[in-house]
Amino acid sequence: MFQRIAAVLLFCGLILSPAYPAAVDEGMYPISEIMKLDLRSKGLEIDPAEIYSTDRSLIFAIVGVGATGSFVSPDGLFVTNHHVAFGAVQAASTRENDYIRDGFLARTRAEEIQAKGMTARITESFRDVSAEVLSSVLPGMDFAARTKAIEKRTKEIVAQTEKDNPGKRAEVSEMFTGKTYILFIYTYLKDIRMVYVPPRSIGEFGGEEDNWMWPRHTGDFSFLRAYVAPDGSPADYSPQNVPFKPKRFLRIQPRGVDEGDFVFLLGYPGRTYRHSAASFLAFEEEVRMPYVVDWYARQIDLMEKMGAGDRGVALLHASRIKGLANTMKNYRGKLKGMKRLGLVERRREDEKALQRFIEADLERRERYGTILTDIAAVYDDNRASFGSEAILGYLGSSVNLLGLASTVHEAGIERPKPDLEREPAYMDRNFPRVRQRLMLGLRNHYEPTDKAVFRELILKASKLPEASRIKPLDEALGGDFSETAIGGYLNKMYAGTRLNDSRFVEKLLEMTPGELAKVEDPFLDLARALYPDVLELREKQKARRGALDPLYARLSDVKELFLGKGFIPDANGTLRLTYGRIKGYEPVDAVDYSPITTLRGVIEKTTGREPFDTPPALAELFEKRDFGAFEHPRLRDVPVCILYDTDTTGGNSGSPVINARGELIGINFDRTYEATINDYAWSEEYSRSIAVDIRYVLWVTQKFGRADFLLKELGL
């Protein structure tokens, strides 16, 4: 769940993804690689060309919505996850019309309401621009300069392409680190509307407790519709707009699938780190992930205590706790999986074999002999300074008011620059979303929590060794980190700031640098004082990346030599295909998970309390065994969720699960706990993804939602 890609990098966000290692193999195939797969022999019954290489190929039915969706009617109707549409549904909800609690159904086109903040992108074309990008790197450039040169050239290509293709959006995606760059051209649809969203008690059934778990019983789907201007071009919301006509939409197979059936997925998986160096995996396992798990657990604990006696406060924290808990559980799953599979050790063994291969030949040794140790040295450097880098990062991302102040301050510096020279977050194409996010964060701001979180970070900072102190904090507190001193400092900060006033923040964001410089606010002052550290850190990260990129590019070369075959690049938010079969697994000794859950399981889990508060009307339908056309013949019940061994990661949320004949039979929404490890390695035994079965989607829509007209639009 919540596998969306965070599209915008804010403040020091980069700290948390300290490496972009090279990619290899396993099963998230770029469109350009599908032809190399003999999918017919795997079980596909249609011509593979129908997937990717005709004017009406399946890829034109796929939409990127942060995560993924797919068109299911000629009139722009598409289906994705409930959790993908959640933010838009929340934004449309009011006290009187609580669509989160009650669900939403538009009985006519006129009743369809705007899904605020949602866009839908369609991949139109792509081409290799590696040579063009890499020609920007000049001999003798240092590491940071190398990274900046590539960034600059990429921005130029994007700008030129968008100029040549009005109405389209261009993106350059790095496929193999430091090696291959593909330019994608996308259509972005901006008028998206809600059609049918089930109530949370169906769409989010099981909530955080069932998150990353099997057996699963969540009806995690929503229907939305994309609109365009009457002339067919992408346009902002307008009552005059008309439904978008996709080049292709998916047919639905209402009889679903059964155990063992071939399936494939198309979607936009976010980021994987397969075949990255053992030194990176060790850094993740030993340093970064345990740190994040601890810090998130601490924040959740603080927030839960704050909200314990006060429902209003608890509600303010709900969505943040959900986000932190989601990542925390994911990381715990990963750590468990890394340990169980002995991942670092295995990778080290692989690298030893590779090293022997390298050393067996003089020329190879000359060329590649130190790659692995050079890569390890970068991560060693990262380890050494991780403590202070993490705190600096979290000051901006965990403390609301300081994050706000830092963005305001940096906007004052970046916004006056020409667009192409700005930090990405402040470019015209991204800044509106950054602002929106800031304002949303302020809406859920609760001072005592923000203070407590800030206090924790100050305490952490107070324990840093001399060499990596955060000076502005030391100065702010005059070196006195006693409880009283910190308490007094925080009281002064929060009493003196006006950044908790959204109108004031709006005003600041409009100011010229000169005006802004005159504003006095304790958080702005601290942000100004921290800014040199932030810049230094960013420079350091660019240097690390500049060092790693060519190392990983060469690692990829020598691995190809060693293994005698090419690889599939790591996931990077671009369109991919993955295939597999409907299949259960054995999570532990003597326990078998079968791959299809049923309505009976929903009733079994129902307690009447969130997150297991099945609507009574649904329970009644089960009592009456009113399964309509959607009963599984063997299970004698409506299938709810299905399990399969395809290769997915965050960003695949909402991906269509498609059968051998190219028909939609499920909507992907999660992986199992054991499959959180997918980001680092795919395991035949444990890597399983989870979809809501199309039969449950249709049954809920028809029997519970009483939206027969929708089934009609789906051609049923």
Next chain:
Amino acid sequence: MFQRIAAVLLFCGLILSPAYPAAVDEGMYPISEIMKLDLRSKGLEIDPAEIYSTDRSLIFAIVGVGATGSFVSPDGLFVTNHHVAFGAVQAASTRENDYIRDGFLARTRAEEIQAKGMTARITESFRDVSAEVLSSVLPGMDFAARTKAIEKRTKEIVAQTEKDNPGKRAEVSEMFTGKTYILFIYTYLKDIRMVYVPPRSIGEFGGEEDNWMWPRHTGDFSFLRAYVAPDGSPADYSPQNVPFKPKRFLRIQPRGVDEGDFVFLLGYPGRTYRHSAASFLAFEEEVRMPYVVDWYARQIDLMEKMGAGDRGVALLHASRIKGLANTMKNYRGKLKGMKRLGLVERRREDEKALQRFIEADLERRERYGTILTDIAAVYDDNRASFGSEAILGYLGSSVNLLGLASTVHEAGIERPKPDLEREPAYMDRNFPRVRQRLMLGLRNHYEPTDKAVFRELILKASKLPEASRIKPLDEALGGDFSETAIGGYLNKMYAGTRLNDSRFVEKLLEMTPGELAKVEDPFLDLARALYPDVLELREKQKARRGALDPLYARLSDVKELFLGKGFIPDANGTLRLTYGRIKGYEPVDAVDYSPITTLRGVIEKTTGREPFDTPPALAELFEKRDFGAFEHPRLRDVPVCILYDTDTTGGNSGSPVINARGELIGINFDRTYEATINDYAWSEEYSRSIAVDIRYVLWVTQKFGRADFLLKELGL
């Protein structure tokens, strides 16, 4: 786990089993009923007579040891659970020789050491004494008098039988409530010694976390040996004693069993309440079990807080927490199961049908018309006074010093009486164990906890309604239940008592009533003040029982009429047979439990920390795949635990699991969480029991324990 029967009822212990409802059907067959079963058609391959009706029948291989064990060699060697021998192993352990931690192995007979507190009983014969017992009930007796008359006659029969059978022990067991009484004659062996006990990290692997759970990986077994005097008669421990020669011992089948195989168990199941009245089940579900769960959870919470910073204190509480947690989890499982199966509702439906049957005939209506409402009225009375009765009971059982004082006080009254007239706990046959238990309780006494528990009960008592106040407490506190008043009262009590001194308690137990009356101690004073309430409560319970007994006897009659068949009596601590098959189950939708776990699962669960701290030597054997003769051919691993659908309950711990040819293939030690409901109902879907597989017993003994000579004694 921990399914031992509490043999001795102390103080107000009876409060917690407020009813002894009638018994019917399902599968714990008394020896006398085995002949009615067509076991050969069920899968048994030996002559059923071999089980129960020859001089060398299998029942002579079964020993009662609180729970159950079985002889496995001609020299008195028997096997039971690790948790059954736990207390004796603990008693034999010292700081230097920690047999709990390290396990125990006697390489020669001379090295076998005494298993203190353990006895082994063998069922020798039985006969129906119903007429004799019931002839003591005279017309016009009130309910309490009825109960007392039956108790008195029973004691007389026992005394006479033991006089006629020197060296044997007699017990009268009620089979059908108020209806059938069987006199059993037992041999009691009193010199039991430890032979091989695996370390706790094997014998209790998984601890409380895995308790009542599947999949299970616990090596819950111990080997012990029974000794007798050189002339073959039962005798207390003496170096001169010789191994006991059982009439029969079980042969071991080292190749074990596989899924689907027929098995049966012999053992001493404690107490079930099958086909009891719906009003009793409702009382259990709505009143008693939730109360106990809450109270136990509260006590555990208190004890855990006390022990949080102090390992020594934590150790003092360890075994009590374990006991409370065991019951709490069991009750939670029961409550969940009752809800899932809708047990009360189903029983009510059954009773409606029975009531219709009764009312359909004038004579039946006359005779049985009000039975169900009369039974319900008794439980209604129980509900009304449950609050104060429970507190009175827990004052004696949860507050160490008050329990001690109460026993000392009552011993002063009961011990001077003729033995047959004493309350059972104070009879010569039981009193030594009562004393032992008291002294053991004192060893783990920790004043701050005892005080805190007492404080909780005073607070509970302070909230009782006027009609059911506990007067002596009201008086002790002068009606002031403020924090200060309670605190002051408790400080005075604990500062002024000497009951925390075991030598002082020993002395008190030797005193004449006259001497005892002169001893001043605040806890003794309170015990004296509470004693009339305790007696009144006991009287009330006897009256309830006197009312219920004949009602249940008649209910049983009319049910037999209605159903047209006889029943199997409820479990009552007497020898029973139950049969079934090796079989997994589906605990929830899409999850299958297979019925055999393996060593791989032990390794999977191993964390290195208790209770998952597998000995490294065992993990090494797995690494080397040194499975010897005990590898399961299909699973390619050593089987560890097995699951089967026989009908068991507490007391079946240590029961031999026997295959179709009468060979030992496992040692029963637990039920699944879903099978805690067994006490009230047996369910084909969910009732599963758990044994350690004989192959794991043998593999651990041979490969890990290096006790080849034991395998030789077992005839392997």
